[in-house]
Amino acid sequence: MNKRKQGYLRKIPAVNDLLAMDLGQKLINDYPRQLVVEGIREVTDKLRKQILDMELKKLNKFKIKKEEILDQVKEYLVNKTSDQLKAVxxxxxxxxxTNLGRSLLCDAAKEKLQQVASKYSTLEINRESGERGSRYEIVEELLTELTGAEAALVVNNNASAVLLALSSLAQGKEAIIARGQLVEIGGSFRIPDVMKQSGVKLAEVGTTNRVHLADYKRAINEKTGVLLKVHTSNYEVVGFTKEVSLKGLVELGSEHGVPVVEDLGSGILVDLTPWGLSYEPTVQDSIKAGADVVTFSGDKLLGGPQAGIIVGKKEYIDQMKTHSLNRALRVDKFTLGALEATLQEYREIENARREIPTLQMxxxxxxxxxxxxxxxxxxxxxxxxxxxxxxxxxxxxxxxxxxxxxxxxxxxxxxxxxxxxxxxxxxxxxxxxxxxxxxxxxxxxxxxxxxxxxxxxxxxxxxxxxxxxx
Structure with a gap:
């Protein structure tokens, strides 16, 4: 190593020398001592590397000042101790x-979060009997009332909802899906990957842009577990296209005794066409069309907390409730509280449009x-x-x-x-x-x-x- 660089390296002050300075003592008073020491070592290590990488001709103007080192340490400590999750x-x-936290919660949901955070709650207890109850009853009645479904279940996000539905209804069997519906959403999440994880074999039918009812008919066999329809909510295929309606799939599934699962993705409970937006299939539309199971997100167009919502026929929802995977995917009191408060707003459409920030915006x-x-x-x-x-x-x-x-x-x-x-x-x-x-x-x-x-x-x-x- 060059002697001049060695000389500059020796000028870097020791940790104790920096701690003995007035600013060093102030930092110790404001932050944990070990964290201050960590900050000093971090800054001096960078300074050491800077000297080693510097051209010799630039060393003449290079100054090492203790005050500047401690200023950098203070900046390090501020960044180290500041919250990483910030309101923006x-x-x-x-x-x-998605990157900024998706939907804002309505005022009622925020108030409910405050309540369940500061008090004990009726999360899993039956008030009449005093015995253990089910956390899913908190929102199930609301969901069935609003969607027209027979039963409902809530898990931690929509990917989990799809995973649980497929695992419960078709593990070890085939799920028939149109090739054009093998979507990828944010974070490289892909429908085929979830299907594989659920233990369901993928059976693609049709082409990227066109699929016919006859394609599904030919694919059905004794190994078929479900007919899966995925709403392509994050893109559109236009031009020479063809897809099978949900009603058509339901009729085919009923004929062969195969349940139909629809992943609506974003999910919406209100038709927004009166406010100038394009028609987006509502959850109620899917239930009315006869879908056996419908899954959707709670924190997208619904405007609630992150959740995967599953509604549909009671016999299939009951299978999911007792499935071992459901325990791993269950939601906590905060999700259920915020979701219940959000769903309450949907009992009157104009009220929901006014009170739920996503709909209002x-x-x-x-x-x-x-x-x-x-x-x-x-x-x-x-x-x-x-x-x-x-x-x-x-x-x-x-x-x-x-x-x-x-x-x-x-x-x-x-x-x-x-x-x-x-x-x-x-x-x-x-x-x-x-x-x-x-x-x-x-x-x-x-x-x-x-x-x-x-x-x-x-x-x-x-x-x-x-x-x-x-």
């Missing part, structure tokens, strides 16, 4: 944003979005520097969450540009704000989409932009 401002315009009027955009823009103009350019314009939002894949929701956005900073730099600074503000970028501009902004977000956005001075 969603200005992306994606309503059911999907159906909000263009006039309302424009008014809110102009209101926020006026607040922002008061604090941003002259280097910013700001405009209120019409744009497009997305439903997200694997729903309404081709739907373009007309929205209003605040378009921001800066004379010196790129859109990427502005977006990064907003993300690093506390709370983080997530935006989208289009044609060199940062966009703040009013569709997914809450009124309380306005102050956070104004404060975040006020801190950007170029």
């Amino acid at each position: 401002v969603n200005a992306t315009g994606v309503v059911v944003h 999907l159906t909000v009027s263009e006039d309302e979005l424009k008014k809110r955009a102009e209101k926020l823009a006026a607040k922002i103009k008061k604090v941003i520097s002259l280097q910013f350019e700001l405009k209120v314009e019409q744009d497009i939002s997305r439903a997200g969450g694997g729903a309404f894949p081709t739907e373009e929701l007309t929205t209003y956005v605040i378009k921001l540009a800066h004379q010196e900073l790129s859109a990427e730099e502005i977006a990064e600074r907003l993300r690093l704000n506390n709370p983080p503000v997530f935006t989208r970028i289009s044609k060199g501009n940062v966009l703040l989409d009013l569709r997914t902004l809450q009124d309380e977000d306005f102050a956070y956005i104004v404060e975040a932009l006020d801190s950007i001075r170029g």
Whole structure:
């Protein structure tokens, strides 16, 4: 090793020397001592590597200052001890944003979470007998009332719901599915993988874009366990296409004594066409069409907590309730409490549209979005520097969450540009704000989409932009 570098390495202060300084003592008072020591070692190790990697001619200007080392240690400690799961401002315009936690809970659900978190609850006890009860009874009656199904069960997400349904009804048998429905959703989750894990053999029929009832008929044999229909909620195949209706599959399944399972994916209980959206099959539609089992998510279009909801014929739901896998997939009191409160809102459609944030954001009027955009823009103009350019314009939002894949929701956005900073730099600074503000970028501009902004977000956005001075 070069002697000059050795000399610089020897100048790196020892841990105890740094701890003895006033700032070092303050850090020990504010944080656990072992964590402070860990931070010092982390920073000095990086400093050591920096010296070893540095060109000799740059060493002359290189200074090692104890105060700067401790400042870096403080930054390390702040990051180390800060919460990793943070509340954020969603200005992306994606309503059911998977990476930002999907659906927001309604006020009633938030209140129920507070109740069950701070008090004991009737999770698994029968109030009349005082004996042990079933946690699934908490929401089963509500689900059957709202969907028209005979019975219901809730597990921890929709992938689990599909896994449990297939494991219970067709393990060791075949599940017949149209080739065009072998979908992949977020996180590389694939229907064929779940089928394999459930112990069910995949039997593909038809082609990518076309499948006929005759394809299913030819595939049915003594090994057939279920007919599986998967709603392609996160994409659409258009043009020369053909698929078999759920009603057609139900009739075929009934003829051969084979249950029909439909995975609706996002799942929705309200037809949103009166508010200008495309028709999306509701859970009630599937039950009415005769599906034996229907699975869907709780935290997408339903607007509740993460959950996999299974509704259908009692004989099949009962099989799932007693299946050993159900224990591993069961939900806790928080999920059930939030889901119960969310489902209660659906007893009156207009109330659900008003109270459930996901539905409210999907159906909000263009006039309302424009008014809110102009209101926020006026607040922002008061604090941003002259280097910013700001405009209120019409744009497009997305439903997200694997729903309404081709739907373009007309929205209003605040378009921001800066004379010196790129859109990427502005977006990064907003993300690093506390709370983080997530935006989208289009044609060199940062966009703040009013569709997914809450009124309380306005102050956070104004404060975040006020801190950007170029």
